[in-house]
Amino acid sequence: MASDDTTADAVAGPGGTPPGPPAVRPETTPDPFRSDEDRPADPAYAPGTAVDPEFSGDTTTVDGVELPAATEVTPAFSGDVPAGAEPVDADAPAGTVDPFFAEPDVVAVPAFADPAADPEPSTVDGPVTGAAPDPADATLPPELAEAARALFGDRLDLAAAYAELLATEGVLRGLIGPRETPRLWDRHLLNCAVVAERVPADARVIDVGSGAGLPGLVLAIARPDLTVTLVEPLARRVAFLVEAVQRLGLTRSVRVFRGRADEAAAGSRDRDPLSADIVTARAVAPLDRLAGWCLPLTVPGGRLLALKGASAAEEIAEHADAVTRLGGGEPTLHRCGTGLIEPAATVVEVVRERVVNPKKPKAPKRSRGGRRRGDRNRDR
Numbered sequence: 001m002a003s004d005d006t007t008a009d010a011v012a013g014p015g016g017t018p019p020g021p022p023a024v025r026p027e028t029t030p031d032p033f034r035s036d037e038d039r040p041a042d043p044a045y046a047p048g049t050a051v052d053p054e055f056s057g058d059t060t061t062v063d064g065v066e067l068p069a070a071t072e073v074t075p076a077f078s079g080d081v082p083a084g085a086e087p088v089d090a091d092a093p094a095g096t097v098d099p100f101f102a103e104p105d106v107v108a109v110p111a112f113a114d115p116a117a118d119p120e121p122s123t124v125d126g127p128v129t130g131a132a133p134d135p136a137d138a139t140l141p142p143e144l145a146e147a148a149r150a151l152f153g154d155r156l157d158l159a160a161a162y163a164e165l166l167a168t169e170g171v172l173r174g175l176i177g178p179r180e181t182p183r184l185w186d187r188h189l190l191n192c193a194v195v196a197e198r199v200p201a202d203a204r205v206i207d208v209g210s211g212a213g214l215p216g217l218v219l220a221i222a223r224p225d226l227t228v229t230l231v232e233p234l235a236r237r238v239a240f241l242v243e244a245v246q247r248l249g250l251t252r253s254v255r256v257f258r259g260r261a262d263e264a265a266a267g268s269r270d271r272d273p274l275s276a277d278i279v280t281a282r283a284v285a286p287l288d289r290l291a292g293w294c295l296p297l298t299v300p301g302g303r304l305l306a307l308k309g310a311s312a313a314e315e316i317a318e319h320a321d322a323v324t325r326l327g328g329g330e331p332t333l334h335r336c337g338t339g340l341i342e343p344a345a346t347v348v349e350v351v352r353e354r355v356v357n358p359k360k361p362k363a364p365k366r367s368r369g370g371r372r373r374g375d376r377n378r379d380r
Contacts, residue, residue, distance in 0.1 A: 138167035144185050147340050151193040152222050158248060159221050163189060165244055166212060173240055175212040191307075191345045192218035192282065194337030198305055198347060199278050201225055206276040206297050208261045209284040211237055213244055215307060216280065220254045228254045229274060231264050231297075265296035275299050282307040287315040287331065287348060288322035295326050295352050304328070304350040312346045327356035 140148055140160060152159045166188075167181040180187070192215030199205065202225050207216025210230035220228040230245075232238050238258045245254045257264055257274065267273035279294040279302070287306065294304045308315065316331045323331055329351040335344040 135164050135168055138163040138181065138184055140185055144190065147190055147337075148185065150340060151190060151196070155221055155224070159189060159193075159218070162213070162217060162221060162244065162248060165247065169240065169243070170212050173236060175237060175240055186341065188214055189218055190337070190341050193222045194341060194345045195219065195280065195305060195307065195347055196223050197336055198303075198334060198349065199223065199226065203227075203278050204276040205229070205278045205280060206231055206264070206274060206294075208279060208281045208290075208294050208297070210241060210256075211282075213241055215282050217241070217244060217248075217250070217254065219280070220250055221248070224253065226253065229264075229276065230254065230256045231259065231261055231274075232256065233258065233260045261293035261297060275302075277302045278305060279303075280305045280307070283309070286319065288319040288326075291319070291323045291326045291328050291350060295328055295350070295356075298352040300352055300355060302352050304348075304352070306348045306350070308346050308348050310346070312348050316348060323350055325356070327352055327354045329353045 138160070140156075140163070148156055148159065163184050166176055166184055170176040171178050171181060195215055196219055199219065205216065205219060205226050205228045207213075207219075207228060208231050210216045210232045213230065216228050216230045219226055230241050232241060235258070238256055241256045245251055245256060264274040275297055277299060279298045281290055281294055281304070284290055284306075285293070287308075290306055291304065294306075298304055312333055316333060320331055323329075332349050334347045334349055336347050338344045
């Protein structure tokens with residue numbers, strides 16, 4: 001494992017907690033990687049660029065803002081297997097996905113409810129060709145060692161283990177482009193770790209569209225005081241996240257939820273809706289759609305932290321009204337890690353000021369004869 005010898009045995013270390021605003025609690029008891037170019041892979045950069053496919057589908061409208069509706073995929077937590085449960089067979093045919101918990105020493109690979117639901121691979125999230133990945137690519141560059149120690153403290157060895165996992169299994173499974181591995185530390189790990197300065201102590205965090213664990217797993221490594229839930233609908237990414245959580249020894253503070261953001265917020269008969277003080281997302285969608293998915297997961301007074309690229313200011317100007325209609329306050333722009341990393345991470349912060357419920361479709365009006373309009377032709 002590529003790491004600094006002075007940071008050994010960091011898994012059991014307490015880790016430091018940087019100062020931040022106090023944790024928010026409700027009044028009562030709601031990654032894709034960056035591209036190989038020199039700018040972040042923000043969907044808002046190019047109009048018409050497809051948003052993360054797992055969030056596509058039918059739509060619903062919230063105060064005039066069109067948002068995707070839930071699909072038939074059954075959400076599931078990845079954690080401990082209930083007593084007497086059968087282990088999940090990775091080679092089992094696709095079928096209905098039942099909620100499951102993975103044992104710490106067993107990586108459970110769920111099957112797709114619909115094999116066609118997995119989108120076509122992209123240049124980043126797709127099959128790997130060419131030479132096998134080299135773990136040496138995950139080595140911490142000497143010029144970044146000081147910043148890495150400041151951000152990860154005595155858990156730097158754990159961060160190095162995660163970097164090596166990304167550079168090997170992450171590449172083999174198509175979760176990261178091979179050309180991204182030499183810059184894992186500066187463009188991904190450190191860029192995500194500086195977001196911790198906007199997260200209060202002992203906060204509950206939900207990472208939406210977690211992908212390979214950015215920024216959710218990085219925050220869990222840098223801040224052992226946090227409780228993190230990784231929300232990801234695609235099976236192969238869920239399998240990687242479950243394995244990463246187990247290998248890194250983070251099963252007590254991190255859990256993996258297989259499902260979409262709207263499913264996580266809605267809950268079910270067997271599961272309460274998920275909610276957190278902080279909801280994070282990195283390069284998932286434009287700000288208006290992101291607010292529609294993430295604000296319902298945020299407790300009133302909690303905050304959405306969206307990692308963005310150079311277009312962040314333009315997104316705020318374009319989507320501020322939509323965010324307000326969805327219950328959010330005025331989006332604010334923050335530069336995290338100034339003086340520590342270059343360039344600093346760009347974060348758009350939105351406070352959930354009020355709860356906005358989705359509008360339910362109106363029932364068809366009935367005619368005087370008691371028949372619903374439109375029913376006349378149904379009998380023909």
